[in-house]
Amino acid sequence: MKRILFSICLFVGLASVSMAQSAQYESVMTKNVTMLDDSANFNPDRLLEIGNTFERIAAAEKTQWLPFYYASYCYVMSALMQRDNDKVDDLADKAAVNIEQAEAISPKNDEINCIKSLVATSRIRVDPPTRGMKYGMESAELLAQANQINQENPRVYMLQGQSLFYTPEQFGGSKTEAKKKFQTALEKFSAFKPASAIAPHWGEAYTKGLLAQIK
């Protein structure tokens, strides 16, 4: 009897530890993911800091893909917002390392493909004449794959639109095509229900912002 009681207590004790961990995971992730909804945090240095936080969480929670995903998202956004071209490749490398780990945990994931596409896009700027073709193609292909995996993911349309929006017309960009993409993205956003509070859900406000620039 005592032994049973002991076992129960031990079980409860351990459960409380792991629940604490899990509760901590949810709460810390929620706290940091919420930070990314705040545009005040969108500057290269702040994003690097938040990215580092996600990287720490990822290092402790080796079976969760979301911390790696968000770490990569922060780094690549930091790369895209960098003023200094010299820092872009380092940040993109950091983003690439993290997103590969996310993919190892969760293969064939459309959200992960979106980040990989962003990583390729971020590298173009360092040397557009020599890199534009290679990384532009890679980026587009990753989005096409993401679209095959999940046709309802609004971020795919948003990123395709973004690429059309920023690519000069002589290289295949088009503001009118971009507009169509953004409109599709917004339709998908209105139907999109993130799986949880910490599942990827970014991009709607950004899409509206870009769309507003076309009108």
Added chain:
Amino acid sequence: MKQLNLILFTLFLPVCMMGQQRITGKITDGKKRPLQGVNVAIKDTYDGATSGADGSFSFTTDVKGVQYITATLLGYTTQEQKVFIDGTLEVNIIMRNNVNDLKVVTITAGSFEASDEGKTTVLKPLDIVTTAGAGADIVNALKTLPGTQQTNDREGLFVRGGTGYETQTYIDGMLVRNPFYSGLPDQPGRGRFSPFLFKGTTFSSGGYSAQYGQGLSSALILESTDLPQRSSYSLGASVIGVSGGMEELSKDKKGSYGIEADYTNLGPYLNVLKPKYRFSANPEIMGASANFRRKTSKTGMLKFYGYANKTHMGTVRPSLEHPGYEEQFELKNQNIYTNLIYKESLGNDWKFNAGLSYSTNVDKIDLDTLNKSTPAKVKNQSELGQVKAMLTKGLGQYSMLRFGGEYQYSVEKSAFNNWPANYVDNYTAGFVESDIYVTPRLVGRFGGRVEYSSVLDKANIAPRVSLAYKLTGLSQVSLAYGDFYEKPEQQYLRFKPDLGYMKATHYIATYQWVAKHYTLRVEAFYKKYHDLVKTSPDTTTSGTGYAKGIELFWRDRKTIKNTDYWISYSYLDTKRNYLNYPFEVQPDFAAKHTFSVVYKYTIPAISTNLGITYSFSTGRPYYNPNLPDSKFMSEKTMTYNSIGLSASYLTSIRKAFTIFVLSVSNAPNFKQVYGYRYSSDKLRRQEVVPNIPRFIYLGMFMNFGIDRRQDVINNL
């Protein structure tokens, strides 16, 4: 009771460990400079922080006892430090640089590399295409680099006191017998191969690897592109011709094939802008090429490239020998070049490269003093078949050993009015070379090459040694030494096959500083020539010579916004006693000072690139037969000046990526005199000048990409 305590302890274990401890510290590199952006963490917890601009960090944690603090930063080795946390703690961490490719020294003495792959390469493949005045010709673009001469009246690349014949061209390791279009007298000779075919171009002005033989002075090493990124069609039109091509990438993305055809005719252009001497046949070129590439495995690649070309042209000039008469020179050329390349990793750090190549070239030349003599007919025909194989074994992290062999079968036929002079050569060579890294900062390359040529019936052994040492992250010094052998030129071997090899010994020292946007190179060299061909009093290989000099290169891509420029300067002191020279003198193809500036300016708003290239060299010696022998080659031509301009505009016409190019060579129409030719009675002389001193090129290229992106859009 005891058990109850244990139960309580277990239940409250997580709670017991609560209580916040502050961890602070500073992260620096080996030289005590603060590092920003370092991710500091307590292992297996979420606790940590990012270091600030001063390298400091601070965070709180709930954990206690023995813990590990980790510090990670890209480009640095991750540090893990064991700590005991029991209250506030200060932890200072020193991080060490990763040894990555950027920090590993590479051998650079004598060589300039243009490639997309290395982060520290001096030029990119696009730089060759966008150099003003170069007309998208590889060799013309290389003439803006130190070590090269502005010898634009003869075929080939003249490097460091060497003749054009002393520079060899290799595609994927295979020798190219006729890299230039056959041309008219006093023309520089344009390269047959488009720069777009190659992903890497290495121009070596000396001290190059034992893999390459039969070039006394220089090697131009071209590496062909791999699979295209997408299928595409292209069209080009210009004031001198049209071209079209297609490239198809297979559905599985493991193979591709492509074909291309071009037609050039200078007739319409020359009707508007008259040349100095009239053309009896306007230059006309017809060409076609095909390629096939296939990935044979994850690491294996098979590539085929084939090229066929036909040209016809002729000029009429006033006769120097017979005043009042005209000399006609008419040329018909046919050229075929093919190669098949295979490479594969064999596992266990072994790599295998092999190649087969066959080429043939026929020049038919008619020489005629019009209305005076019967025409002389010259026919030169060469064929070259070769096979080459090489094995490379990686040794440890950076070191490697490579060895291989090659065999060339060449037929050289020549006929002057049906008087033939032919020969066949069987050439075999073996080489072995090893790159040994003593440390990542110090590398030595030791190797040698053994060659045997059946026509000479002689063998040679050529040792090659290079050393490179990285002084700091950005700068390094290199030294190179080597012996280089080459068969005498075909026109001498034809009549006297028992000549020996010509020989050059190179000594090179280089200092190089390569930052992300800046490159500085200083190179000094000494080259000793032995056994050059003498034609007087007899044809022998007993000529001598030397070349020494110092060269500077500076490139800056950052200081001026949207501007990229480079400056090259070469000082050359060279003398040789060869051919009919009475003693060692500065030869008629060499200038003492050569200087170039290439300036490229981009206007992103209107996607336009502007370029200007200025080249200068001091006068070249020429032979005046009216002077006594002791004054041989003592007179010099005027200095050489050239300004090339180019503008290109990128746009799209419907869905085709389109580029318009306008380029003008020698825009100010400077007078350029390369030398003088005297009549045999020494009474008259003729300037050696370009026939078309200023060339204006206007063209457009369209590329219809079959972009997957478009497919995706259309499918929605």
